[in-house]
């Protein structure tokens with residue numbers, strides 16, 4: 001469903017690209033982990049496939065349509081859901097209103113359906129006592145689950161996450177990866193996770209390592 005063709009990126013120096021000539025394919029219903037040393041360009045790669053920045057070389061295709069053709073604003077609104085390490089929830093809102101707002105902004109099929117949003121949150125262990133509390137008064141693990149719930153209640157078929165378990169303990173990490181696997185296997189979405197943790201990567205269906213400007217498939 002998502003394909004990169006000859007993808008290359010550099011910040012300042014064209015002679016020192018972070019990665020070059022990347023040809024990868026990501027399928028619906030599958031999860032992918034991207035490993036690699038700090039500074040190799042994992043977040044940069046994610047920002048390209050999330051439509052936050054434009055490639056320097058090559059192109060990215062969603063179901064054979066180039067992101068240029070789709071338009072990055074349109075793509076970000078409808079086709080991709082992003083989970084960052086620092087949750088980026090709407091901070092002044094409750095979990096429930098975070099989901100309802102995201103569904104409204106993206107014009108999702110469940111827009112306006114409070115009961116649905118409530119069920120998705122409950123399923124992720126955000127009980128009725130928490131769903132109307134300001135998200136700033138939730139723990140890190142709870143906030144991350146709200147961020148994941150938000151991707152689940154929207155229609156975007158592509159979910160990208162940058163170090164989503166970076167500041168979670170072992171139990172929360174396991175829980176969060178279980179949820180990403182459900183998003184891939186039960187919702188049929190394509191999940192791409194950048195992580196430093198080999199244990200987290202091992203639980204995804206496919207693993208790549210970014211090294212020497214290339215993505216090497218592991219396993």
Ligand SMILES: Nc1ncnc2c1ncn2[C@@H]1O[C@H](COP(=O)(O)OP(=O)(O)OP(=O)(O)O)[C@@H](O)[C@H]1O
Pocket residue numbers: 011012018036037038039040041042043044045
């Ligand atoms: N806006 C920017 N302008 C210039 N250089 C940048 C910019 N953002 C990142 N870089 C540099 O590009 C390289 C890749 O950064 P990136 O954040 O993609 O790495 P990363 O693999 O995600 O690292 P980490 O594992 O530490 O998060 C780094 O050397 C970084 O300093």
Ligand SMILES: [Mg+2]
Pocket residue numbers: 042043044162
């Ligand atoms: Mg990074």
